[in-house]
Amino acid sequence: MSDGDLLARIFLTRVIEPGDETGGRWLREYGTAEVVRRLSEDGVAALPGVSETRWAGLRARARQADPERDLAIAREAGARFVVPGTVEWPAQLDDLGDARPLGLWVRGRPGLRMWALKAVAVVGARACTEYGAHMAATLAAGLAEHGWVVVSGGAYGIDGAAHRGALGAGGATVAVLACGVDRPYPRGHTELINRIAEQGLVVGELPPGEHPTPSRFVLRNRVIAALTRGTVVVEAALRSGSLVTARAAQRLGRFTMGIPGPATSGLSTGVHELLRGEAVLVTDAAEVVELVGDMGELAPARRGPVLPRDLLEPAARRVLAALPGNRPASPEEVARGALTSEDEAIARLYELRALGYVERHGDGWKLTRQAMISVRDGRSRC
Structure with a gap:
């Protein structure tokens, strides 16, 4: 150009x-x-x-x-102007059609196009809860550890927690602002945004010195959605601006995800509405990567703790389950409960006694205290 x-x-x-x-x-x-x-x-x-x-x-x-003056101010602030058709332009922004940015002001050393190839947006409420801030920071740190770039809006609440989580993990993060990149907003995040510019990228459509407005915040969200493979909403009320990002992601064919909160929390009602629609419920970075990543990047299977009784042979578990919890039982009674022969039941009872699960009481058999706890724990998981 x-x-x-x-x-x-x-x-x-x-x-x-x-x-x-x-x-x-x-x-x-x-x-x-x-x-x-x-x-x-x-x-x-x-x-x-x-x-x-x-x-x-x-x-x-x-x-x-005065474009020459704007360019000089931007360069003094360490920013450059990236336009469509150039090497650094992320092609996925072209999905916005006629709403595509005229160009993007970029502060920071990394190349925007390369970073946007493997990026996830993490957005949510400004007035978030401690739970929301913890989940955003943990999620962003996990994504960074998986090699993903975390994109957010630099605002208070969930945005700031997401940026800090990525930075704390030594990862990459991008702040997309609704103002000039030379004037960090909000003012209380000046130090954070400057740190992002040093370790990552600060991006915006507006020329140097421009201030944010409500409409500019809303329109900024389409860039966050288009720049990334998917958007995760951590906390959002029914009228939260972060839902605008999620809906833009849906229109663009990007993945939309939500982290659930308490059913009684007003700050999670917007997320829950998304989850009732086309959004996917996620709880950690591995689940996000499974959705937006390459084939084979699967989240680990979720399993409860393995109890000692889970390691028993099926026949032995059936005999153990057939023993009453409050009294001894004869081998004949145990065999009927386990649907096996009396000889098989006796053999399994001696096996279980060696393992500390049962003990002899005259002609009958009774669960030990250890076994009663094990059986009770197993039933509570059903």
Whole structure:
């Protein structure tokens, strides 16, 4: 891409809001240079699809744009501008169609395209619970240990916990901001975002110095969804902005996952609604990787603890289960309960006595205290 084309797209970031599909259609149909010319020159026809008032507003913005100054400020802050069609551009962002970013301002040394090839979004509530923060940090650390890049929005709550979890594990993380990458937001996360820029990447659509607005937060979420293979929502109320990310992921054909919370928690109601739909329930990094990773990356099977009685032969377990818990029983009674012969029952009873499960009481047999505990534990797992 020539310097002229680069400056033209930087110019447009001052004029067209993120996610503006009308602006994206203009670029696709007329080309960057023509859109810039129409916005910049007097006496030219307006581009279609907007009212006169809207066009006048865009033209007023265009008069204030100074792409060379923006580029100089960004470079001073250690940022570069990555545009579609260049080596570092993540091709999956093209799935956004006309809502695709004009370009992305990037702080940090790693290549964005390579990192985005193996990335997972971890998002959720700003006002999260201790449980939510713990799950987000643990999940992000686990993903980092599996070699995955953790992407989030740099906000308070779940976002911050996810970034810290990845950084704490020595892994890779990307913060996608709804403002200029030279002005960390929220202010309370300045140190965290600067650390992410040193160890990972800080990304945003807006030019240097731009501030966030509610609509920009919402539109930022589509970038998080498109940039990653899947989105995990840790905690979210019914109107949480993180659900916007999850729904964008679903529209784009990405995996959508949720970590369940207590049924009584209002901060988990949004997650539970996702799980009632097309989202997949996950509880740790291995389960996320099984879903978004390559073939054969399976989570370990979930099993309860192995009890000593589980190691007995099936015939011996049946005889053990046939013994009453509160009194001795004759070999004949045990045989009937175990559906076997009396001789087989006696043989198994002597085997069980050697293992400490039963003891003789006259002509009968009775469970030892150890066996009663073992049988009770086994029944409680059923």
